[in-house]
Amino acid sequence: MSESNSATESKNSGIKKIDDQGILKGVEGLTPEKIESVIQQVITNETGARLKVYVDTCVHCGLCSKGCHYYLSLNDPKFSPAGKVKQTLAEIMQKKGKVSPEFIKQAAVIAYTQCNLCKRCAMYCPFGLDVAYVMSVMRRICHKLGVVPLYIQDTAHSHSVTMNQMWVKDDEWVDTLMWQEEEAQEAFENLRIPLDIEGADLFYSVIGPEPKFRAQLIFQAAVIMNAVGENWTMPSMPGWDNSDMCMFTGDYEMMERLKRCHFESALNLRAKRIVMGECGHAFRSVYDVGNRALGWRMPPIEIIHAIDYFNELFEQNRIKIKKKFDTPVTLHDPCNVSRGRGLHDKARNLVNATCSNFIEMVPNREHNYCCSAGGGVINCGPPFKNARVESGKEKARQLLEAKEKGAKVVIAPCHNCHGGLEDIIHHYNVGMELKFFGDIIYEILDLP
Amino acid sequence: MINCDSWDWDKGKKEVGKFSDWREKFSYIEDISFSPDGEKIAAIVKNEDMEFTVSTQSEGAEPETWETGYDKVWNLRFGPDGRLSAFVSDTGEWKVSTDDNTWENGYDFIWNMRFNKSGVIAVSAQKELSYCAIINDVPWENEFSKLTDMVISPDGQSSTAVIESIPVLEGEIFKFRGGCYSVAVNGDAWDRNFMNVWKPSFSDDSSHVAASVRTSYNDYYIAVDGKTWDTPFSSVWEPCFDPNSQSVIAPVKRGGKWFLAKDGAIFWDRPYFQLWHQIYSPDGKRIAAIVAPEFGRWTLAIDNTPWQITFSDYLTDPIFSHDGRLACIFKDRGRWGVAVDGKAWDSIVDMAWIPVFSNDGDNIAVKVKKDGFYHIALNGKILDTKYEYIENPIFSPDGSTILIRGCQGGSYNRDVISIKGGFSYA
Numbered sequence: 001m002s003e004s005n006s007a008t009e010s011k012n013s014g015i016k017k018i019d020d021q022g023i024l025k026g027v028e029g030l031t032p033e034k035i036e037s038v039i040q041q042v043i044t045n046e047t048g049a050r051l052k053v054y055v056d057t058c059v060h061c062g063l064c065s066k067g068c069h070y071y072l073s074l075n076d077p078k079f080s081p082a083g084k085v086k087q088t089l090a091e092i093m094q095k096k097g098k099v100s101p102e103f104i105k106q107a108a109v110i111a112y113t114q115c116n117l118c119k120r121c122a123m124y125c126p127f128g129l130d131v132a133y134v135m136s137v138m139r140r141i142c143h144k145l146g147v148v149p150l151y152i153q154d155t156a157h158s159h160s161v162t163m164n165q166m167w168v169k170d171d172e173w174v175d176t177l178m179w180q181e182e183e184a185q186e187a188f189e190n191l192r193i194p195l196d197i198e199g200a201d202l203f204y205s206v207i208g209p210e211p212k213f214r215a216q217l218i219f220q221a222a223v224i225m226n227a228v229g230e231n232w233t234m235p236s237m238p239g240w241d242n243s244d245m246c247m248f249t250g251d252y253e254m255m256e257r258l259k260r261c262h263f264e265s266a267l268n269l270r271a272k273r274i275v276m277g278e279c280g281h282a283f284r285s286v287y288d289v290g291n292r293a294l295g296w297r298m299p300p301i302e303i304i305h306a307i308d309y310f311n312e313l314f315e316q317n318r319i320k321i322k323k324k325f326d327t328p329v330t331l332h333d334p335c336n337v338s339r340g341r342g343l344h345d346k347a348r349n350l351v352n353a354t355c356s357n358f359i360e361m362v363p364n365r366e367h368n369y370c371c372s373a374g375g376g377v378i379n380c381g382p383p384f385k386n387a388r389v390e391s392g393k394e395k396a397r398q399l400l401e402a403k404e405k406g407a408k409v410v411i412a413p414c415h416n417c418h419g420g421l422e423d424i425i426h427h428y429n430v431g432m433e434l435k436f437f438g439d440i441i442y443e444i445l446d447l448p
Numbered sequence: 449m450i451n452c453d454s455w456d457w458d459k460g461k462k463e464v465g466k467f468s469d470w471r472e473k474f475s476y477i478e479d480i481s482f483s484p485d486g487e488k489i490a491a492i493v494k495n496e497d498m499e500f501t502v503s504t505q506s507e508g509a510e511p512e513t514w515e516t517g518y519d520k521v522w523n524l525r526f527g528p529d530g531r532l533s534a535f536v537s538d539t540g541e542w543k544v545s546t547d548d549n550t551w552e553n554g555y556d557f558i559w560n561m562r563f564n565k566s567g568v569i570a571v572s573a574q575k576e577l578s579y580c581a582i583i584n585d586v587p588w589e590n591e592f593s594k595l596t597d598m599v600i601s602p603d604g605q606s607s608t609a610v611i612e613s614i615p616v617l618e619g620e621i622f623k624f625r626g627g628c629y630s631v632a633v634n635g636d637a638w639d640r641n642f643m644n645v646w647k648p649s650f651s652d653d654s655s656h657v658a659a660s661v662r663t664s665y666n667d668y669y670i671a672v673d674g675k676t677w678d679t680p681f682s683s684v685w686e687p688c689f690d691p692n693s694q695s696v697i698a699p700v701k702r703g704g705k706w707f708l709a710k711d712g713a714i715f716w717d718r719p720y721f722q723l724w725h726q727i728y729s730p731d732g733k734r735i736a737a738i739v740a741p742e743f744g745r746w747t748l749a750i751d752n753t754p755w756q757i758t759f760s761d762y763l764t765d766p767i768f769s770h771d772g773r774l775a776c777i778f779k780d781r782g783r784w785g786v787a788v789d790g791k792a793w794d795s796i797v798d799m800a801w802i803p804v805f806s807n808d809g810d811n812i813a814v815k816v817k818k819d820g821f822y823h824i825a826l827n828g829k830i831l832d833t834k835y836e837y838i839e840n841p842i843f844s845p846d847g848s849t850i851l852i853r854g855c856q857g858g859s860y861n862r863d864v865i866s867i868k869g870g871f872s873y874a
Contacts, residue, residue: 021621022621025622045703045704046704143665144665144666146625146665150619150621151619153621154618154619154621154624157621157624158618160643160644161594161596161612161629161644162596167618169574169579169594170559170560170572170596171556171557171558171559171572171574174522174557174559175557178520178522190475190476192478194478194479195522195523196523197479199799199817236522236523236559237559237560238596251665253662253665253668253682253683253701256683257646257683260724267762267764268764270799270801272798272799294722295721295722295740295743295744295746296744296761296762297743297744297760298761300761300762300779301762302782
């Protein structure tokens with residue numbers, strides 16, 4: 001990246017030294033008047049009673065603190081959920097929007113890089129206050145002020161130009177699919193990645209990093225689809241990327257554009273349903289936030305996460321395996337599909353169908369700790385990497401505990417979780433291997 | 449518009465081809481499709497040398513394979529004029545081949561095949577990381593570092609696309625905010641740059657282009673021939689031209705609700721939770737659009753009056769008949785159906801495609817899927833005949849018969865039936 005940052009953030013500080021050009025340069029043009037105007041506009045037109053109730057109801061009891069892996073890892077009240085609200089929206093509302101550019105700078109760091117929007121704290125709040133929502137409002141204000149960390153802002157720009165998060169051009173997308181198809185055909189004659197098939201039972205969508213960095217996942221998905229005789233398709237034009245960093249920067253207008261593109265891509269082909277790859281935040285975007293922003297109560301087409309789809313293949317005996325994966329595994333429950341969608345039991349069905357030795361991570365299911373990468377935090381890039389990994393100390397403890405019980409492989413059915421856990425595993429010398437469900441299934445698949 | 453005056457409209461069924469013939473001849477067959485007149489079927493296959501190529505079959509004849517084989521073939525399509533085109537690649541060079549005649553110019557990649565109504569072909573192309581559009585083998589003179597959303601004009605003489613007018617590198621977020629994107633028409637960029645541009649479209653006479661743009665994160669406009677409307681909105685969807693004038697209409701968002709605007713001013717003053725896919729009636733006098741009058745309920749509005757009936761899941765493919773009737777496809781509680789002039793057909797199906805009106809507007813036929821088989825639904829009732837595959841139905845010019853192109857028991861048949869009755873219904 002040309003307008004790059006140097007990663008010089010001090011330990012455990014997060015906001016002591018900001019070295020992100022998106023934030024630093026972003027605040028340069030701000031005036032108190034502009035800040036107040038944008039804040040009033042967002043709070044008056046976009047939040048309603050929900051924000052006020054959340055902020056006013058909090059009695060600072062501190063019960064949310066132990067729900068937050070930042071607090072648990074860093075042991076500093078500033079990182080408690082209530083503390084983050086106090087440093088951002090609570091002060092903004094108290095001062096009726098009359099805050100300084102310096103305040104916005106600090107608030108941007110807190111909202112974008114010190115909260116994964118994982119919603120775990122909401123389960124521990126006696127009032128059920130959703131701090132992730134409050135942080136999202138803070139991000140929305142920062143977006144409208146143009147104060148967004150450089151790396152995630154760039155990703156949002158990619159979405160706006162290409163409809164995917166990795167600047168993958170239209171030709172590169174199809175070329176990558178053809179490359180993966182050819183690779184697969186070397187092992188499986190006549191295997192296809194069918195493009196633009198009308199009336200397919202299944203429209204398979206992925207996130208931008210798959211064609212860019214993890215093309216083997218598309219290869220594996222194609223082999224699995226072909227092995228089970230799926231009537232499936234992928235689109236040749238934009239709409240293939242289900243991801244959504246605009247949801248996390250606060251660019252909701254672009255989020256709407258992305259989700260419309262994705263849904264219409266599948267519906268124009270008259271697919272019966274969308275199956276999406278192993279990504280958590282994208283599921284939140286298609287199943288909760290993006291669809292509702294466009295006016296749908298639920299997605300306009302059935303859309304299921306890969307956990308759900310793979311589990312269905314095993315439950316319906318559509319898939320044959322040579323033998324179960326026998327290296328001891330543990331399972332990381334991604335926040336957005338576990339706490340957000342309740343797929344944790346299906347994930348366990350799938351682990352048990354595919355693996356012979358499953359060791360639970362504790363706590364688990366909806367109580368699992370975030371990987372520290374979610375909510376767009378990993379997408380804020382190198383300037384915040386050290387702080388992010390430090391906030392994953394509690395996760396590292398969890399992993400090491402599972403390792404002590406014998407687990408050697410961590411199954412993480414989410415791309416961001418993979419990125420976050422990879423950094424944690426490396427930083428804390430955890431020494432475990434990471435896999436997607438797709439990796440495991442591909443490995444044990446009984447192919448003719 | 450397909451010109452079908454000269455087609456065979458005599459009632460009766462013809463077998464155009466048999467899948468078993470193809471299976472016997474080819475080790476690899478992709479999806480078989482029909483020509484618009486139903487006289488021919490075609491698919492991508494592998495020839496004896498295991499090269500990708502294309503084969504076609506007509507009634508009473510063996511499958512006939514293109515002479516040329518390729519490393520790769522994709523996007524096989526019949527144009528509205530009945531010609532068969534595909535993207536073909538040899539030694540890494542991509543071209544368009546139409547009826548086995550290959551274009552002269554080759555590219556590192558081509559995609560997004562677009563036809564105008566008479567079958568002129570435009571494609572997007574990339575060579576040495578420079579991008580342009582091509583019409584009938586003639587590329588734009590100017591190339592760009594990025595190109596998206598290419599479309600061809602109604603007269604087939606022009607193409608337009610969103611282009612990166614100022615090269616911007618990944619991570620250059622402040623340069624990006626300054627505006628690095630524009631619209632090019634036949635390779636000539638508008639003289640103004642924007643933060644983003646989406647979905648340019650031509651006027652009916654092909655002489656003007658309008659697009660959605662944003663100049664900042666908070667200011668969205670419609671731009672016409674490079675000039676923005678005076679008023680910004682918090683968001684906009686793609687515009688379209690009035691067929692009778694150079695006016696432009698577009699959905700615009702203000703205060704969290706959607707409205708229809710015309711030439712920059714609010715035109716439909718009723719706020720909607722959503723509004724998109726606006727269309728003009730053929731005479732240009734009426735406008736319909738997909739709207740959500742309340743959160744989670746979808747319907748069509750015509751001249752700013754929503755139908756009484758609303759649907760929970762989805763609404764698509766609004767279409768006017770020549771005489772001004774209005775139909776669409778809906779999805780409600782997981783099932784699909786057809787709605788015409790504010791009333792839903794009783795028949796509910798697993799999937800439905802775009803409604804097709806007869807020229808006089810009296811009859812409507814729809815390709816539908818139910819219980820795993822395709823059918824034709826006619827005027828609200830599903831015909832009993834089942835197909836493993838069908839194309840959209842086409843009415844004869846006089847509206848008395850329908851051409852059905854479908855596959856039954858592995859036979860690809862062209863069937864012309866009278867609409868006057870004698871059907872069994874599913």
